[in-house]
Amino acid sequence: MISVRNVGYTYMRGTPFEKTALKNISFDVADGEVVAIAGHTGSGKSTLIQLMAGLIDLQSGAIEIDGLSVADGAIRRKVGIVFQYPEHQLFEETVGDDIAFSPRNFGLSDEEISARVTEAMRQVGLDAALKSSSPFELSGGQRRRVAIAGILAFKPKYLILDEPTAGLDPPAKENLLRNLFDKPRATIILVSHNMDDIARLADRVIVLAQGENIFTGTPRQLFARQEILRRAGLEPPPVMKLLHALGIDAVALTADEAEKIIARNHLPHPLNQPITRPPKDGRSPELDA
Amino acid sequence: MIRVEDVRHVYKTADERVALDGVSCTIDDGEFVAIIGVNGSGKSTLAKHFNALLLPTSGKIFVDGLDTAAAENLWHVRKNIGMVFQNPDSEIVAAIVEDDVAFGPENLGIAPEMIRQRVDLALDAVNMSGYKNFAPSKLSGGQKQRIAIAGVIAMRPKVIVFDEPTAMLDPQGRREILQMVKRLHAQGLTIIYITHFMEEAAQAQRVLVMDGGRIVRDDTPREIFTDTNEMRRLGFDVPIAVEMSDRLRKRGFKLPKKILTATELAEALQ
Secondary structure: OEEEEEEEEEEOOOOOOOEEEEEEEEEEEOOOOEEEEEOOOOOOHHHHHHHHOOOOOOOEEEEEEOOEEOOOHHHHHOEEEEOOOHHHHOOOOOHHHHHHHHHHHOOOOHHHHHHHHHHHHHHOOOOHHHHHOOHHHOOHHHHHHHHHHHHHOOOOOEEEEEOOOOOOOHHHHHHHHHHHHOOOOOEEEEEOOOHHHHHHHOOEEEEEEOOEEEEEEOHHHHHOOHHHHHHHOOOOOHHHHHHHHOOOOOOOOOHHHHHHHHHHHOOOOOOOOOOOOOOHHHOOHHHHO | OEEEEEEEEEOOOOOOOEEEEEEEEEEOOOOEEEEEOOOOOOHHHHHHHHOOOOOOOEEEEEEOOEEOOOHHHHHHHHHHEEEEOOOHHHOOOOOOHHHHHHHHHHHOOOOHHHHHHHHHHHHHHOOOHHHOOOOHHHOOHHHHHHHHHHHHHOOOOOEEEEEOOOOOOOHHHHHHHHHHHHHHHHOOOEEEEEOOOHHHHOOOOEEEEEEOOEEEEEEOHHHHHOOHHHHHHOOOOOOHHHHHHHHHHHOOOOOOOOOOOHHHHHHHHO
16 A cells, blocks of 8 residues: 655755645555546646655655655565656667566566566567567557566556556557556556546546645546646546537546437437427428438 | 658668658648558658658659759758657757757858847747746746747748657647647648647648558548548547447437537537
8 A cells, every 4th residue: 555644845945946846745545546646737746756656755744655665765666667758768789688677686587587578578568579679679659568568577566657658549558558457457556637548547536736636536526526627727538528518517437428428418319309399391300301 | 842752761770661661642832731640650750751851762752843862952951841849858959948949040040130030030929939038948848849849930941840749748738739830830831740649630631641651541631530440440549529429320310421520519419
């Protein structure tokens, strides 16, 4: 379990450029949960995940992971963090070496490392034949998968994903999400401004605006509260925007749900003809169709 | 005008990957053309051919009738075709916004007082006049991308090629850039806009669909995006209004063909 208690953070403290990034943030992440952190650029979400991964030091409050403080180096083996554009961090000569980098650092045996590399490549949907290729000869989508496989290879119990699908095309995106989110999977903290992904994947959402936690709840509860989305500068998912454009005030997370709601609100022809309107020149509306 | 004639491009890597496999098209002055395609379909490779960042392995590209592969034409090509890339951080060269915008025109050898004027106009065009003396590092992603666009505008190109300019931006940044692009088009620039976002491509007058290094469709956004089977086959998302119209038709709703937007669906359901 991850527990975040009264966490605050200020950049350039004590200078004229002082900027408060986080104010008094508290929440828990239970084992197996998918918790999304949503917010506009500058809302504090990057600061929060860097604190959770122990990459920057806490200033106030406490973050514990399985009872260990994030200041304890031991959490490094429990928490994997996939930054935006992780492919920029590839550096080894072959795909296999790049993926093996962290398990090797953790002192695993060669057989174990090799098994982990194979397993991680399978998990992200990379062809095993690419193991000896140079990562720099691969397409952008493939490089992204190599970088993520490198994180999965050390089997972190917690996975922090920062906009993992940015810049990927729809099939590559679906593939990656399936690989990361299908069970068995890590406990996931998903940072995203894609409300469609949050609607489909998250158990709970934490919304940040100007460094404050302005909402914690399920995606369904969030999308029922337009004022929170507006305040946080977030857009509702496309299905919700469609419902609004059709003048329907309801919450839908998927196209299936939206379809049923629309069908209920607009019964199909000919039943949707207002009963008060007399048929034109005596003909029944069906004949007009 | 840009004319692409049967262009092939093979990357000189160990596996000799064919990125473009016989591409032909013509882009007229003043057009707003979107290019879509999945990762690896060749769209960025094609974009880099328009201003001779890459040259064809075979085939020809002509800009205003000049062959991009001829060294003596390079100046004209680069001067008239500006490029904006995905990551604004890798395009910004100076520590102060106005110096960054001045970089291009300075390299063209333009007189300093003319540069001053061009920089002011370019910053004005992207609504960033108030940020002249800012450090680019203090700006948001959308603002940085607008500075990168101002740098291109200051060179007064006739054509701007955007290679996924919004991929790294948040929803607000994406809206800002798309508005900017539409305004530049309205002012007469030719726009070539490469994107993963179908709702952005839908704003263009014409869409080229790339698959496996070829142009497989060349049509209006309405014709392309309402062809749901083809869109799915090529690996694209179908716009939500198009998908919902399909679903409702299957339920027996009588809806007009080729509904593209939520507003059109709302009208049809009235």
